Amino acid sequence: MxxxxxxxxxxxxxxxxxxxxxxxxxxxxxxxxxxxxxxxxxxxxxxxxxxxxxxxxxxxxxxxxxxxxxxxxxxxxxxxxxxxxxxxxxxxxxxxxxxxxxxxxxYKRPWSDRMLRRLLAWVLPYPGRFRLALLGAKVGRPFAGWLPDKRLQAMVRMAPRLIPPVSRAEDPQTHPAQGERRMRIGLLTGCAQRALNPGINEAAIRLLTRMGAEVVIPRGQGCCGALTHHMGKEDEARAMAAGNVRAFAEEHAREPLDAIIVTASGCGTTVKDWGHLLARTPDAEAAEAMGALGRDVTEVLARLDLPELPDRGMRVAYHSACSLQHGQRVKVEPIALLKRAGFTVAQPRDSHLCCGSAGTYNILQPEIAGELGRRKAETLEETRPDVIVAGNIGCLMQIGANTGVPILHTVELLDWAYGGRLPATVAEKIEPRGNRPISAHNAA
The missing domain is CATH 1.10.1060.10 (Alpha-helical ferredoxin)
Structure with a gap:
């Protein structure tokens, strides 16, 4: 051109x-x-x-x-x-x-647009504020249809019916490896996911430590910067990214990290791009180094060579999040891990298409997002799965709102397969359909 x-x-x-x-x-x-x-x-x-x-x-x-x-x-x-x-x-x-x-x-947006975007930028990257907002949305859910703006209606309806308790496992600390330490990895705990589903990081910690990884949660980390960055708020995004870079760089200097893992693939795409986001800033060199350590949790699990388990008679529909398959080009590892754990994996038609979540998109563009969500749920249900899995919290919320099939993060299902526990909200729907989980220590 x-x-x-x-x-x-x-x-x-x-x-x-x-x-x-x-x-x-x-x-x-x-x-x-x-x-x-x-x-x-x-x-x-x-x-x-x-x-x-x-x-x-x-x-x-x-x-x-x-x-x-x-x-x-x-x-x-x-x-x-x-x-x-x-x-x-x-x-x-x-x-x-x-x-x-x-x-x-x-560009000066209409007043209502400016206020909504400021609200999202002020609330979503901060788990405490987001949790309070979710509680308010839960109370207001019956009256969502009365709100004058469809975006506000979407925001209220997005709130889960059950607000999970705060997880102490995500506090700054070191989770030691069980047995011989094979890796030392940092965990980016994220922001929105901590309020919506802290069980994802808990499952990742359980599984990783069981497989010999020491999991470190550095003090001073927060939102990776993705949510504000995609709204064009670059100064806020850079400040958030820089705070994380410094937190992980300090931990890496104390004792080297083999990887910085992310369980929300939308965050992972931004983490791997920290070097670009913070180019020509005082944190540029550290950002490049920390971004190079960024890995999706499935990339690290693939390196840990999880035991191969027998077929458990469960069919899993795998939704490949856009941020994972397009943003990070991670396509093989999640499917290979699920198959290795004894699951039959099905992929829907048009698996390359977005579910419509896309950070704040399902709030800011609810009609387009709603149509994409319905289409994605339909193609996943066509595979006749026992459970749907995905690697991004936004996708889980978006697809879950459009289907009655149980839906989990990939690492939650893998944790269960290797001796962990399922979230109570789906356990009664999934466990009767498949074999009980097999302890990794007893797996052949």
Whole structure:
């Protein structure tokens, strides 16, 4: 693609990067075939190629964004399926992130939009605040339909009916390995997941320590920066990322970490990109090093060579989260681990398509997200599973709201298979269908 940025514009590193990304696009349109919003809306401007044209024109002219451009860029899920499909290697992710930061700086949204985005940025990255918000939403759920804004309705309905208790396992501490220590890993506990389902990290800790990994939870960590970054709030995102980088770098200096694991794949995609997010900042070198240690929990479990278990007669539908399959390119490990644990794994048709969660997307774009969620649940149910699993908390919430099939994080099911326990909310639905879990120490 030909671009026409001025030499003065190109002196800005972010603009220079956007220019390079735009020039790599050859207009082929392969991306339209895998774009969820284009499939739902059928509008070229709601495809990656269409948005690239809009971003190019906006950035080249240096003009303030117009409402139409903002609408179409806001509708992007950042699912990154286009990056998996693109034969030219267009780094759409960094381009759309730059455009969103540009919009955040130059565009004055309607009052209701500004207030909602500020509320989300103030609440979601902080587990204590989020927990209080969930309790309030639980009380207000019967009256959600009375709210004047569909986005507020979606936010209230997103709250789980049961608010889980605070987990002390996620407090700063070291969980020692059982038996000989094989690895030393840091755990990013996250933010929204701590309020919505702390049992995921608890399952990861149990399974990892059982398999010989020491799990360290450094003091001073918090939100990885993803939630605010995807809303274009770059200063807030960088501050959050830098706090985590310093916390893990300090622990790594005390005694080297083999990996920094993440159980929410949306966070994992951002962790692995810390070096880019914090480039040209005082934390750049440490961010590059800590980001290079970032791993999805299934990547580390695959290295621990879990014992192979006999067939337990359970069919698992695996939903590959966009942030995992497209953002991190982790596709093989979760399926291989589930099969090794004795499960029959089924993948739905159109497995490359997003479920519609995408961070805050299911709140900010509830109608599109709702349609994608219904489609995803339908394709998963077609596989006739006993249980659905996914590697991202947003996907679990989104799909779970559209199906009656029990749904778990991948690591929760693996923990149960190797001697752990299932969440009480699904245990009675799953355990009667399969064999009892087999202790890893007794597995052949």
């Amino acid at each position: 030909q671009t026409n940025f001025t030499p003065e514009q190109l002196r800005d590193p972010a603009t220079a990067e956007a220019n390079a990304i735009l020039r790599s696009c050859v207009h082929c349109g392969f991306c339209t075939a895998t774009c969820p919003t284009y499939m739902v809306l059928g509008d070229e401007l709601d495809s990656p190629r269409g948005r690239i044209y809009l971003m190019k024109e906006m950035l080249e002219t240096g003009r303030d964004p117009d409402p139409a451009t903002v609408k179409h860029i806001d509708r992007c899920l950042s699912c990154l399926a286009c990056m998996t499909t693109c034969p030219s290697g267009v780094h759409y992710r960094h381009l759309v992130d730059h455009a969103r930061a540009y919009i955040e700086e130059r």
